[in-house]
Amino acid sequence: ETGVTQTPRHLVMGMTNKKSLKCEQHLGHNAMYWYKQSAKKPLELMFVYNFKEQTENNSVPSRFSPECPNSSHLFLHLHTLQPEDSALYLCASSPRLGNTGELFFGEGSRLTVL
């Protein structure tokens, strides 16, 4: 148990569906992240939030829309996805931005786009 909880753990959606991934951290951290993990590829940073403000959008297509209502919650809204978006989406948190310590990861949401 890392203190970062992601739901749902598995999601199957069609290309025309709209769904959301949820992440909640119970660690009192101020920075939260979305990463995409595809087979045989390094983790790809998607979005970074620091004190609820987005500080990084790593050229992510607009069909992925993040939302951070407070420092403990992070959402990833999905719409009109493509099959190549199928991947494991990992949420992470850290006390603050910077190389002050590790990232704490959730278990991930396994997304399959049909």
Added chain:
Amino acid sequence: GESVGLHLPTLSVQEGDNSIINCAYSNSASDYFIWYKQESGKGPQFIIDIRSNMDKRQGQRVTVLLNKTVKHLSLQIAATQPGDSAVYFCAEITGIQFYFGTGTSLTVIP
């Protein structure tokens, strides 16, 4: 951009033997490095970290070695156990950016 790679995508070791997993990084300005372990169906978990002002750091059954001259990082696992079977990947941290390797899949043979 950053390039963090591993020398071998897979590694099989006999239970009880020592394992060595390697990682090469490209940015000599990176000042912090982390090894993560990811078991099947789970998120990455922190194993051990090291800062650039150190050459070696030891944890419980794990040791990380940093060779800044050749920009090489290694993870040594002593007396490998079946529970060590997982994907291991390194992270190179420069400023606020984390760069991850692709991972080495470690299989422990009973």
